[in-house]
Amino acid sequence: xxxxxxxxxxxxxxxxxxxxxxGSTVIFIIPRLxxxxxxxxxVSRMINQAGYxxxxxxxxxxxxxxxxxxxxxxxxxxxxxxxLMTFDLGYSLSxxxxxxxxxxxxxxxxxxxxxxxxxxxxxILGNTVGAxxxxxxxPKTLKTxxxxxxxxxxxxxxxxxxxxxxIFGFGLRWFPFSRGHGSGLDIGWNWEFISNVIHHGTLPAxxxxxxxxGFWALGMRGxxxxxxxxxxxxxxxxxxxxxxxxxxxxxxxxxxxxxxxxLALSLGTLVGGSVLVxxxxxxxxxxxxxxxxxxxxxxxxxxxxxxxIILATSTTVLIIDLIYPIIDPRITYQKx
Amino acid sequence: MMxxxxxxxxxxxxxxxxxxxxxxxxxxxxxxxxxxLSGSALVLVIILFGLLGPLFWDTKLARVGSxxxxxxxxxVTVEVDGVKYVGSMTNPLGTESNGRDILASLMVGAPMSxxxxxxxxxxxxxxxVVLGCTAGYLGGWADSVIRTVADAWITIPALTVLIxxxxxxxxxxxxxxxxxLAVFAWPQPTRLMxxxxxxxxxxxxxxxxxxxxxxxxxxxxxxxxxxxxPWMAASLSGNIxxxxxxxxxxxxxxxxxxxxxxxxMTIYYSIRAxxxxxxxxxxxxxxxxxxxxxxxxxxxxxxxxxEIANPRLRGVQ
Numbered sequence: 001x002x003x004x005x006x007x008x009x010x011x012x013x014x015x016x017x018x019x020x021x022x023g024s025t026v027i028f029i030i031p032r033l034x035x036x037x038x039x040x041x042x043v044s045r046m047i048n049q050a051g052y053x054x055x056x057x058x059x060x061x062x063x064x065x066x067x068x069x070x071x072x073x074x075x076x077x078x079x080x081x082x083x084l085m086t087f088d089l090g091y092s093l094s095x096x097x098x099x100x101x102x103x104x105x106x107x108x109x110x111x112x113x114x115x116x117x118x119x120x121x122x123x124i125l126g127n128t129v130g131a132x133x134x135x136x137x138x139p140k141t142l143k144t145x146x147x148x149x150x151x152x153x154x155x156x157x158x159x160x161x162x163x164x165x166x167i168f169g170f171g172l173r174w175f176p177f178s179r180g181h182g183s184g185l186d187i188g189w190n191w192e193f194i195s196n197v198i199h200h201g202t203l204p205a206x207x208x209x210x211x212x213x214g215f216w217a218l219g220m221r222g223x224x225x226x227x228x229x230x231x232x233x234x235x236x237x238x239x240x241x242x243x244x245x246x247x248x249x250x251x252x253x254x255x256x257x258x259x260x261x262x263l264a265l266s267l268g269t270l271v272g273g274s275v276l277v278x279x280x281x282x283x284x285x286x287x288x289x290x291x292x293x294x295x296x297x298x299x300x301x302x303x304x305x306x307x308x309i310i311l312a313t314s315t316t317v318l319i320i321d322l323i324y325p326i327i328d329p330r331i332t333y334q335k336x
Numbered sequence: 337m338m339x340x341x342x343x344x345x346x347x348x349x350x351x352x353x354x355x356x357x358x359x360x361x362x363x364x365x366x367x368x369x370x371x372x373l374s375g376s377a378l379v380l381v382i383i384l385f386g387l388l389g390p391l392f393w394d395t396k397l398a399r400v401g402s403x404x405x406x407x408x409x410x411x412v413t414v415e416v417d418g419v420k421y422v423g424s425m426t427n428p429l430g431t432e433s434n435g436r437d438i439l440a441s442l443m444v445g446a447p448m449s450x451x452x453x454x455x456x457x458x459x460x461x462x463x464x465v466v467l468g469c470t471a472g473y474l475g476g477w478a479d480s481v482i483r484t485v486a487d488a489w490i491t492i493p494a495l496t497v498l499i500x501x502x503x504x505x506x507x508x509x510x511x512x513x514x515x516x517l518a519v520f521a522w523p524q525p526t527r528l529m530x531x532x533x534x535x536x537x538x539x540x541x542x543x544x545x546x547x548x549x550x551x552x553x554x555x556x557x558x559x560x561x562x563x564x565x566p567w568m569a570a571s572l573s574g575n576i577x578x579x580x581x582x583x584x585x586x587x588x589x590x591x592x593x594x595x596x597x598x599x600x601m602t603i604y605y606s607i608r609a610x611x612x613x614x615x616x617x618x619x620x621x622x623x624x625x626x627x628x629x630x631x632x633x634x635x636x637x638x639x640x641x642x643e644i645a646n647p648r649l650r651g652v653q
Contacts, residue, residue: 015484015487015488015491018484018485018488019488019489019491019492022485022488022489022492023492023493023497026492026497026501026519027497027500027501030500030501030504030505154628154631154632154635155624155628155631156581156584156585156627156631158585158588159603159624159627159628162603162607162612162620162624163624165612166612166617170612170613170615177612264491265490265491267491267493268490268491268492268493268494269493269494269495271493271495271496272493272494272495272496272498272582272585273495275495275496275499276495276585276588276589279588279589280607290496290499291589294499294503294589294590294591295590297503299503299504302499302500302503303500305496306496306497306499306500309493309496310492310493310496310497313491313492313493314491314492317491
């Protein structure tokens with residue numbers, strides 16, 4: 001199995017659990033620190049909307065029991081952790097009796113699709129641009145044109161999203177600017193639906209790709225410049241290999257390794273940015289669900305989605321960390 | 337005696353060859369880095385805009401209902417349902433549907449955003465310096481613990497937890513927001529400081545100080561910190577930028593101080609009022625422009641400081 005040692009795997013898995021535990025603890029503590037208790041706030045809000053929710057009395061009873069408000073803090077904490085581990089995230093407050101897990105299950109595919117595709121595209125494009133910029137033998141014309149693709153790096157993703165909606169959605173009407181798909185379509189694996197989804201997802205994905213590309217490009221350029229001085233490149237040239245082969249198979253292949261680490265580290269930021277992009281585009285993923293639950297003060301949903309996002313991010317980082325020794329065996333030798 | 341590492345100007349003791357004395361290039365100073373200066377200029381413009389702006393323009397116009405609603409900026413005429421709205425100099429950047437003047441909102445909001453960012457970054461940086469120096473200098477189990485916690489903290493999606501925290505603390509003031517942001521502002525400086533301390537710990541002058549019996553704290557403050565200043569400044573600049581971004585993201589979701597028209601809150605109100613679809617580009621356009629200027633400026637400062645600190649990055653000047 002490549003360079004995977006038992007020690008490495010154990011370390012990474014332990015880190016995974018530590019991260020998830022830390023994140024969920026922070027989410028747990030903060031509401032308890034804020035003045036007033038969440039259940040009382042929920043109850044008063046429900047009383048204000050009297051008649052809107054059936055069985056409100058039973059709901060309050062269940063919540064008091066579930067939150068264990070009579071019990072001391074550590075009892076609540078243990079119950080909370082237990083609930084997280086069994087994925088019992090409770091009921092949504094604003095859409096009772098729907099469970100939080102069901103709502104998340106509906107939104108998760110959209111977020112995974114958008115974020116997954118956008119991140120992969122951005123990584124590939126950004127690293128390619130950076131590699132071309134850092135390579136000595138790229139034609140001058142390319143070197144002057146390419147930096148323009150990176151002009152949007154400093155704009156936060158959601159602000160560029162607003163700009164895109166205005167220009168492309170509102171102005172030029174090339175793309176729809178909200179929702180994940182049009183209405184009145186057969187949902188399923190037919191071409192009409194899939195093309196509609198792609199049409200709706202282009203602007204959000206484009207926003208994420210354009211703003212995060214610069215980060216990869218900058219790093220890759222630096223890595224290429226330092227890889228340029230390696231001996232094996234001189235050997236490759238002496239062997240008479242074609243420049244393209246040297247570029248891709250020798251230089252890029254080695255320079256991209258730290259970028260993979262950077263990908264794992266920046267995943268948290270990427271996820272945060274995509275939450276806002278979904279909010280701007282009303283894209284029916286976890287991010288938009290998150291925003292809606294904030295507006296509806298649906299605290300269980302907020303907690304549940306927060307936890308799911310932390311879990312998903314940490315899992316992805318773990319997978320990347322476990323794949324990394326297979327592509328770069330050097331990392332297991334560094335520990336000695 | 338502090339050992340300081342930086343390159344000084346060219347010396348003037350050049351042996352005479354009978355020709356005119358060589359000119360000394362006084363612009364060689366590494367601190368006169370082009371990126372650093374242009375970045376600082378941009379940020380300075382925003383700061384001056386916020387500080388001196390109220391002297392020239394009435395910031396009371398940033399209050400709700402103080403100007404005509406939905407006016408476009410000066411020189412722009414918008415026609416809606418046959419009614420012409422003509423921009424005028426009374427509201428050079430237009431107004432929004434709450435009656436706030438955009439120029440006044442920017443003058444009030446831009447310093448606020450900078451303040452939040454700087455405050456959160458300073459708090460995070462302080463924690464980072466303390467933890468990083470401790471971890472790097474002491475080594476051992478303290479190092480392992482701090483490093484592991486910092487690494488785990490970086491992996492947690494910061495904005496998600498920030499949103500969760502802010503959603504509960506409904507009455508958010510500036511200081512509360514800065515404290516919330518500082519929760520995630522400390523891991524990066526910690527890692528950076530730790531790496532720096534590990535490098536500097538092996539230097540000759542630090543060894544000398546250790547052999548002379550100087551206590552560790554004094555070594556850290558007198559010997560190491562002055563040499564880490566360019567890196568600390570670059571890290572601080574990046575930190576401020578990240579915090580301003582996080583703050584405006586939180587505000588754009590509506591989780592910011594509701595009574596002050598900070599840049600993020602202005603964008604939030606514009607989204608709430610569907611300003612994008614109503615064509616009122618000035619409402620969200622100018623705050624975005626201000627934020628972009630701030631981010632570009634801070635990014636240039638950070639890159640410039642990186643080049644100052646690491647001569648290898650400087651390239652041909």
